[in-house]
Amino acid sequence: xxxxxxLRGSLTLITGASSGIGAACAEVFAEAGxxxxxxxxxxxxxxxxxxRLGDRHxxxxxxxxxxxxxxxAVTGAFESLPQEWQAVDILVNNAGLVQGVAPEWExxxxxxxRMIDTNVKGLLxxxxxxxxxxxxxxxxxxxNIGSIAGQETYPGGSIYAATKFAVKALSRGLKMDLLGxxxxxxxxxxxxxxxxxxxxxxxxxxxxxxxxYADTHxxxxxxxxxxxxxxxxxxxxxxxxxxxxxxxxxSAARMIHRRKKGRP
Numbered sequence: 001x002x003x004x005x006x007l008r009g010s011l012t013l014i015t016g017a018s019s020g021i022g023a024a025c026a027e028v029f030a031e032a033g034x035x036x037x038x039x040x041x042x043x044x045x046x047x048x049x050x051x052r053l054g055d056r057h058x059x060x061x062x063x064x065x066x067x068x069x070x071x072x073a074v075t076g077a078f079e080s081l082p083q084e085w086q087a088v089d090i091l092v093n094n095a096g097l098v099q100g101v102a103p104e105w106e107x108x109x110x111x112x113x114r115m116i117d118t119n120v121k122g123l124l125x126x127x128x129x130x131x132x133x134x135x136x137x138x139x140x141x142x143x144n145i146g147s148i149a150g151q152e153t154y155p156g157g158s159i160y161a162a163t164k165f166a167v168k169a170l171s172r173g174l175k176m177d178l179l180g181x182x183x184x185x186x187x188x189x190x191x192x193x194x195x196x197x198x199x200x201x202x203x204x205x206x207x208x209x210x211x212x213y214a215d216t217h218x219x220x221x222x223x224x225x226x227x228x229x230x231x232x233x234x235x236x237x238x239x240x241x242x243x244x245x246x247x248x249x250x251s252a253a254r255m256i257h258r259r260k261k262g263r264p
Contacts (some may be wrong), residue, residue, distance in 0.1 A: 005233045008033030012232075013088045015068050015126060016095030018045035020195030021145060024225035025092050030059040032229070037085060039064040039074075040095070068095045068122030069114070078129050087137065088130045090232050093123045094145045096163075098201045101156035112159055119163035123170065131174075134183045139236075143228055144171045146189040148244065154253045164189075168242075175241065184239045186231040191246035192256060193219040215258040216249045 012029045016022040018040035026038055030053040040046055043065045050061040062085055066074045078086065096119045099111040127142060134140025149157060150164030171187040178185065198209035224245060231240035249257040 005032050005229070007090075007233070010034045010089040011037060011085070011087055012090040012092065013037040013039065013126070013130065014092040014094055015039045015122070017049065018042045020197065021190070021193065021221045021224045021228075022092070022094040023049055024221035025094065025228050026053060026061075027056075028222075028225045028229045029090070029232075030057045030061070032233070033057075034090070035060045035062075037062050037064060037081075037088065039066055039068070041065065041067050067118075068125060069117035071121065071125045074122075074125055075129060087133055089134075089139060090141045090143065091126060091130045092143045092145070092228060093126055095122055096145060096147075098157070098160040098197065100201065100203070103156060104158050107159055115159055115163050119160075120166045120170075123167060127170075127174065131178075131183065135178075135181055138182055140183040141186070141232055142171075142174060142183070143186045143188060143231055145224070145228075146171070146187045146242075148189055148191045148246065148253050150187075150189055151244065152253050157253075171242070175239070182236060186228075186240045187242045188224060188227050188231060189242065189244045190219060190224045191244070191250045191253070192216070193221060193224060195221055215260070216256050217247060218249070219245065219247045 007029060012034045014022050014025050017026050017038035026036055026049060030036055036059055038046055038049060038061060046063040046065060050063055053059040053061050064077050066077050068074060097115065099114055100107060123144060131142065144167050146167045147164040149161040150168040153161035168187060171185055175185040194213045198212045199206065202208040227243055227245050234240060
């Protein structure tokens, strides 16, 4: 893809596109002229986003209402698309979640399955669907959204961290498997980003979710979308393999500067 940032004529598939980082990525890629295939579970959110992108940028957008953790349904939906909508140039594997803050031995099997099925198996499903076509066409880019939790774990987060360590391993391994091809692989690893992420973690408890971002200045989804877009628009001979993006107020997973009330 050109370094100019003009993606006109390309097709970008973004998972988890109904909110947060995924929706922000859709905005920036649409602005650059890419056609968009946006995927998530919430149809109303996807339809609203598609309409907004069409109004703002004249974007050609198609939606897929699917859960990445359900491989058979996702595969069937993708393979039923017209051929021009299967020719994905940029895959942004963004869909991911964390469930709960319990230690390993108290985390339920359902929560474990949900994190692994979404964060690891879902990413693999999308990669398996898109990479063969990229190889055949001689171009493509897989951009995985990892996490600082893929570099260090913390109490109550070991299972989520394990899934993000897996994303790092899968990203590095895929790049090795693609050696000699023009297909690129990137892992963009955010720190604290204010999205619905914490709301899901705390099972809809808005007060607990809000406290995560209190008295500090976290990243915004647009900050990560900017990093994703940067990786996608380097010259073809440049591969941004890994990028860790932290707020200035964050130094490690659990090292976050909190301001006292009334003080900067």
